[in-house]
Amino acid sequence: MCEIETQVVVIGGGATGVGILRDLSMRGIPALLLEQGDLAHGTSSRFHGLLHSGARYAVKDAKAAQECIEENKIVKHIAAHCIEDTFGWFVYLKGDDPGYLQLWLQGCDQAGIPVKEVPLEEAFRLEPLLSRQTARVFEVPDATVDGFKLLWANVKSAEKYGGSYRTYCKVKSLWLENKDIKGVYAEDLITGEMIQVRSKIVVNAAGPWSAEIAAMSGFDVHMLKNKGSLLVFNQRMFNRVINRLRTPGDGDIFVPHETVTILGTTSQMVDLPDDNQVREQDVSYLLEMGKDLAEGIEQHRVLRAFAGIRPLYESEDASEHEGRGVSRNFALIDHEKRDGVHGLVSIVGGKLTTYRLMAEKVTDWAAARLNVTTACRTAEEPLHHELPADVWNKARQLLGAAAADKMMERLNEEAASVIAVIEKQPELGQFICECEMVTQAEVLHALQDPAVHSLDDLRRKTRLGMGTCQGTYCTYRSTPMLKDAFGSWERTLKEYRILISERWRGITPVLWGDQLRESELARALYLNVLDFKAVESEE
Known part of the structure; x- marks a missing residue:
C-alpha cells in the first residue's frame, strides 16, 4: 500500500475542489486533491458555460444573486483568459408577466446588478435571430466561461505553490479514529494500487457525489441530484447570452461559445450522480421551448445533446422543494458541530460562478483549525501571468492570430515550449x-x-x-x-x-x-x- 502524508485532503476535482486546492496552497497549507476521474469530467464541464451576473436569481434568491455579481467581477479579473465578456440580455416577450418584470428590476437593483434597457430596433439589428415577439430587452453583465480552462488554470496555479493532485484516484473510505479524521483510503484506478493518505483535515467537495462520500462514515448530507439537459448548435446564433425574462424555467437561455451556441436547460430529479444520458423527448422539448426566444430555430443544425447533474443542497425537508425551487446558494457543513467528527467539512450546492468564494470559505475554516493566519489572496492574484510580447508575436507569426490566441489561452505559460518546438519543426504546426x-x-x-x-x-x-x-x-x-x-x-x-x-x-x-x-x-x-x-x- 502506498502511504502519503499531507495536512488537507480535498475530495473532488471540479471547480470548487481545484479552487480549494489553490487557496490552501497559496496560504502555505500542504494539500492533496483526489479525483475519481479526470479533472472537469463532471458537473463543472457539463453546464451551459454561463458566468452569472446574478440576474437570473434576482427575484427568488437574493443572496445567490448578490454573491454571483460580486464573484462575476472577481472571476473576470483573475481568469480573463477563460472568459468571453459577451454580456447578457433578458428578453421580455409580449404577454409575459409585467408584475415579474417589476420584481426583477427591483431585485437587480437591490443586489447591485447593473441593468440597461436596449432599444428594440437596436436589439433586432444586433441579434437578428431574436424573436419578433420581444417587447423589451435589458442588458446585464453576464459572460461565458470555459470550464476546462478555468479548472486547469486553478490546478497549475496551485502546483506553483506546492499543491498536488491525483486523478483516477477514487476514495474508498474515510479514515476515522474515535471520531477524529486521520485521512482517507483510496484506490488508484489506473494501477489498482491502494493508497493511504494521512491528513488532519478532509474536505468533501465531491459535487453530486458528496452524499456518497459522507455516507462512507454514516453521515447524511442530503443532496438533490437535478439533471439538466442541453443542446449544442453548430453555429454562433447569438453574440450575447439570451435569457427569457420570467421565473427561471426550461429552455429559456441561449449561451454562445466560440463558434457554437448552447440551449438549456431542463430540470429532472435523478437518483444517480452520473445519470447524464439525454432522452430524445428532452431534445424535442428544448427545441419547442427555444422557439419562444429564437426565430427559425428548427432550421439550425443541432450537433449534440449533453446533460449535467446539479448538486443541490436542501437542509429542510426535500419534499417541500423540487428542482428549480431549491436555492442555488451553497452551504458549508462543519461535521464537528453537526456530527461530532473532528476535521471533516463538506461544501455543497452553489454555482460555478461562486466557486472561488466557496473555496475561500472552506479554506478559512481549515486555516483556523491549523492555526494558519495567512489571508486569502485568490480574489486579487490572477490565475496566470501574461507571456512576453515576443512569445505572442512568434506564435501569431507561426500559426496566425486566431490559432495562436486559442493555443495561448489553453496552454498559458506552457505555450512558450510548444512555440519553440513549432519553430524548430514547422511541420508540427x-x-x-x-x-x-x-x-x-x-x-x-x-x-x-x-x-x-x-x-x-x-x-x-x-x-x-x-x-x-x-x-x-x-x-x-x-x-x-x-x-x-x-x-x-x-x-x-x-x-x-x-x-x-x-x-x-x-x-x-x-x-x-x-x-x-x-x-x-x-x-x-x-x-x-x-x-x-x-x-x-x-x-
Missing part, C-alpha cells in the same frame, strides 16, 4: 483539429502530461474532437501520435472506441438531417479506413 485549431505540437505536448491517461483526457485538455465534426477527422489524423503514446494499436483502438462511444451518446438523440449524414460519414471512415468492427464498446 499543422492542425490536427481544424475546428479548435489544435496543432500536432500541442497534441504531443499534452500526451506527455502524466495526468493524460486516455483519449478522453486529451480531449478535455486540448478540446480535440469538440468542434463541429465531433472528432470524425481529428481523432483519425492523430492516430500515429496516439499509437506512440499508448504503446500499441490495440490500446489505441480501445481509446477510440471509448471516445467515440461517448461522442455517440450525445449525437444519438439528435440524429436527423445534416447531423445524420455526417454521422454516417464518420461511421464509414472508422469502419472502412480504420477497420473498426461495428460492436459495442467493452467499457
